[in-house]
Amino acid sequence: xxxxxxxxxxxxxxxxxxxxxNELDTITLHNLAIMNxxxxxxxxFEKLTFLISSEGFPRETFVNLCLLYLxxxxxxxxCINKNxxxxxxxxxxxxxxxxxxENTDMTFKYMDSYIYDFIEAKIVQQTAPxxxxxxxxxLAGTLIEQLRRLVKEVQExxxxxxxxxxxxxxxxxxxxxxxYLLLIYISLEYLFSI
Amino acid sequence: xxxxxxxxTSVGNTNTLQDSTLIETFNLRAAIEFILKNCLYWNIxxxxx
Numbered sequence: 001x002x003x004x005x006x007x008x009x010x011x012x013x014x015x016x017x018x019x020x021x022n023e024l025d026t027i028t029l030h031n032l033a034i035m036n037x038x039x040x041x042x043x044x045f046e047k048l049t050f051l052i053s054s055e056g057f058p059r060e061t062f063v064n065l066c067l068l069y070l071x072x073x074x075x076x077x078x079c080i081n082k083n084x085x086x087x088x089x090x091x092x093x094x095x096x097x098x099x100x101x102e103n104t105d106m107t108f109k110y111m112d113s114y115i116y117d118f119i120e121a122k123i124v125q126q127t128a129p130x131x132x133x134x135x136x137x138x139l140a141g142t143l144i145e146q147l148r149r150l151v152k153e154v155q156e157x158x159x160x161x162x163x164x165x166x167x168x169x170x171x172x173x174x175x176x177x178x179x180y181l182l183l184i185y186i187s188l189e190y191l192f193s194i
Numbered sequence: 195x196x197x198x199x200x201x202x203t204s205v206g207n208t209n210t211l212q213d214s215t216l217i218e219t220f221n222l223r224a225a226i227e228f229i230l231k232n233c234l235y236w237n238i239x240x241x242x243x
Contacts (some may be wrong), residue, residue: 017205
């Protein structure tokens with residue numbers, strides 16, 4: 001089912017009237033890069049890097065590029081002799097760090113503080129796992145407070161029968177909970193590794 | 195250019211294409227399908243654990 005829905009998203013882009021790559025608009029180029037990351041990560045990164053260097057790119061591009069740098073890894077193999085092949089996997093953490101350092105204006109413009117702190121902690125995790133763990137715990141603490149506040153707000157809105165507000169707050173609660181679960185997962189991963 | 199192994203010539207960025215808003219529609223459809231996939235993925239994960 002997931003496979004089916006995944007191809008459905010890609011099909012929507014291939015069903016488009018055909019145009020050459022240099023004729024594509026920024027949104028189509030961004031979507032093409034995101035949808036085809038699994039098959040062609042390098043091509044996807046090229047498209048997104050090109051986009052952020054051009055004018056009028058979709059505002060999600062910068063955050064997506066930073067997050068994708070953390071997600072994907074590159075496989076480099078080296079042939080030691082005729083029979084032995086060594087594979088090295090490394091992630092684009094340095095690229096993410098450089099991107100943040102070189103584009104501080106974009107960081108403030110397009111990134112909220114939670115995403116920035118999360119990416120920063122993930123980069124720090126490579127060299128100082130303990131410091132990153134503390135950072136993730138701090139982030140989890142702020143999310144817990146947000147979750148408590150949202151529960152209160154949902155209850156208040158239910159009492160005053162504001163259905164639309166309840167719906168909105170429940171959705172907000174769900175997205176915050178997803179972020180919180182991710183942090184818990186990362187923290188557990190660290191605790192099991194020590 | 196090639197789509198699904200078939201050679202296709204570009205339609206170009208014509209005014210007709212712009213007026214039809216086909217590009218925006220297909221991008222919106224792709225975004226909806228992508229979000230749906232992720233929602234389903236999270237729900238399956240929640241059920242699993």
